[in-house]
Amino acid sequence: xxxxxxxxxxxxxxxxxxxxxxxxxxxxxxxxxxxxxxxxxxxxxxxxxxxxxxxxxxxxxxxxxxxxxxxxxxxxxxxxxxxxxxxxxxxxxxxxxxxxxxxxxxxxxxxxxxxxxxxxxxxxxxxxxxxxxxxxxxxxxxxxxxxxxxxxxxxxxxxxxxxxxxxxxxxxxxxxxxxxxxxxxxxxxxxxxxxxxxxxxxxxxxxxxxxxxxxxxxxxxxxxxxxxxxxxxxxxxxxxxxxxxxxxxxxxxxxxxxxxxxxxxxxxxxxxxxxxxxxxxxxxxxxxxxxxxxxxxxx
Numbered sequence: 614x615x616x617x618x619x620x621x622x623x624x625x626x627x628x629x630x631x632x633x634x635x636x637x638x639x640x641x642x643x644x645x646x647x648x649x650x651x652x653x654x655x656x657x658x659x660x661x662x663x664x665x666x667x668x669x670x671x672x673x674x675x676x677x678x679x680x681x682x683x684x685x686x687x688x689x690x691x692x693x694x695x696x697x698x699x700x701x702x703x704x705x706x707x708x709x710x711x712x713x714x715x716x717x718x719x720x721x722x723x724x725x726x727x728x729x730x731x732x733x734x735x736x737x738x739x740x741x742x743x744x745x746x747x748x749x750x751x752x753x754x755x756x757x758x759x760x761x762x763x764x765x766x767x768x769x770x771x772x773x774x775x776x777x778x779x780x781x782x783x784x785x786x787x788x789x790x791x792x793x794x795x796x797x798x799x800x801x802x803x804x805x806x807x808x809x810x811x812x813x814x815x816x817x818x819x820x821x822x823x824x825x826x827x828x829x830x831x832x833x834x835x836x837x838x839x840x841x842x843x844x845x846x847x848x849x850x851x852x853x854x855x856x857x858x859x860x861x862x863x864x865x866x867x868x869x870x871x872x873x874x875x876x877x878x879x880x881x882x883x884x885x886x887x888x889x890x891x892x893x894x895x896x897x898x899x900x901x902x903x904x905x906x907x908x909x910x911x912x
Contacts, residue, residue, distance in 0.1 A: 637767065638759070638767040638768060638769040639766060639767065639768055639769070639851060639854070639855050639858075640768075640769055640770050641770050641804065641805040641808040641809070642770075642805075643657065644804075644808065644851060644855075645801055646658070647854055647857065647858055648804070648854060649801075649870065649874055650869060650870040650872070650874070650875075650878075651857075651867040651868050651869075651870065652867045652868060652869040652870070652884065652891065653880065654858065654867065655861075655867035655891070656880045656883065656891075659862070659867075659894075659895065659897070660891070660892050660895065662879075662880055662883065664879045664880075666714065666717070668717055668718075668729060669790075669791060671707075671714055671717065672729065672732060672733050672736070672790065673790035673791055674707060675700065675704055675733050676733055676736050676737060676740075676788065676790050676829065677773065677788060678706075678707060679696055679699045679700055679703050679733075680696075680737075680740065680773075680774075680788060681754045681755050682699050682703060683695065683696050683746060684746060684751055684754050684774070685754075688746070688747045688748075688749075688750065689747060691746040691747050692741075692747070693737065693738060693741050696740075696741070697734055697737065700730055700733055700734065701730075704730070736790050736830065737829075739829045739830070739831075739832040740788070740829050742832050743827055743829075743832060743833075743834055744827075749776065751774050751775060751776050751786075752775045752776065752777040753772075753774070753775045754773065754774050754775075755771055755772075755773065756771065756772040756774075756775050757769075757770075758770055758771070758809065758812045758813065758816065759812070760812050760816050762848060762852065764852045766851065766852050766855045768808065768811070768812050768851065770808060770809060770812065772785055772786075772787070772809050772813075773786055773787045773788050774787075774788075775813075778822075782819075782822040783813060783819055783821040783822055783823075784822060784823040784825060785806060785809050785810060785821050785823070785825065786827065787805065787809075787824075787825070787826050787827070788827050788829060789802060789826055789827065789828045789829065789830070790829050790830060791830070797874060799826070799835065802826050803824070803826075803837065806824040806826065806837070807824070807839065807843075807844065807847045808851065809821075810839050810844055810847075811844050811847055811848050811851065814841070815848075820839060820840065820841050822838065823836050823837070823838055824836070824837045825837075862897035863897055865894040865896075869884055869886045871886045875887075
């Protein structure tokens with residue numbers, strides 16, 4: 614594998630400089646893709662087939678951005694009205710960086726876009742029913758984390774929010790705004806959370822006290838407490854996934870795995886399970902850098 618100058622640390626996403634060349638890494642989204650369907654991993658990480666985001670994904674990205682901005686304000690200002698005020702500027706900035714996102718709203722009447730923004734307001738209102746951000750001082754929001762395991766596997770990702778108690782206990786918080794079925798969505802979400810728990814454990818030598826999922830669609834929270842033995846097993850799972858990815862990459866043998874999640878896949882036209890044909894295998898490129906996109910993190 615090629616080497617590159619990469620700092621193994623945890624820093625806010627806003628402080629991470631764009632690197633020209635980065636070591637290959639495994640992110641929670643791509644690890645989950647391969648676990649779900651190796652062919653999906655190939656489509657996203659090797660072929661890099663385009664995917665059109667849904668309005669729900671964009672709304673999730675917008676809500677995440679607003680919550681990040683909310684915690685940048687003084688504690689007393691973290692109130693529902695202020696969160697609503699942040700929606701417009703946040704969407705302006707996001708769409709300026711990715712103007713193709715606005716194409717999803719082309720041809721719509723202004724009131725339809727306004728209704729989409731109101732649906733984001735409802736998610737923010739649900740957040741305030743779950744906790745009072747005025748009483749919290751997170752160590753970081755949208756935290757970039759990266760660690761190389763003893764086996765040489767490099768893990769990389771972003772954490773929505775990291776809370777650290779005065780006693781040193783760590784809580785990992787993740788906001789969920791998507792509408793995936795709970796039995797499927799929670800399994801994928803917990804995979805992601807354990808990924809972050811392993812990274813933080815190896816970075817800081819502390820097992821997170823709590824992994825907290827906040828479901829804004831239905832106003833519910835799910836909290837889980839991992840232990841060291843469990844994280845060690847999960848670390849081995851990640852190492853096995855990476856080795857399987859490298860093996861498939863050398864042969865091009867990325868198998869399709871049909872499941873309920875196929876209903877949300879953009880690539881059925883290229884999938885043999887649906888009568889499609891994958892693009893000609895381009896050969897194993899430099900392995901995927903493991904970068905999480907805003908849409909990956911929006912859920």
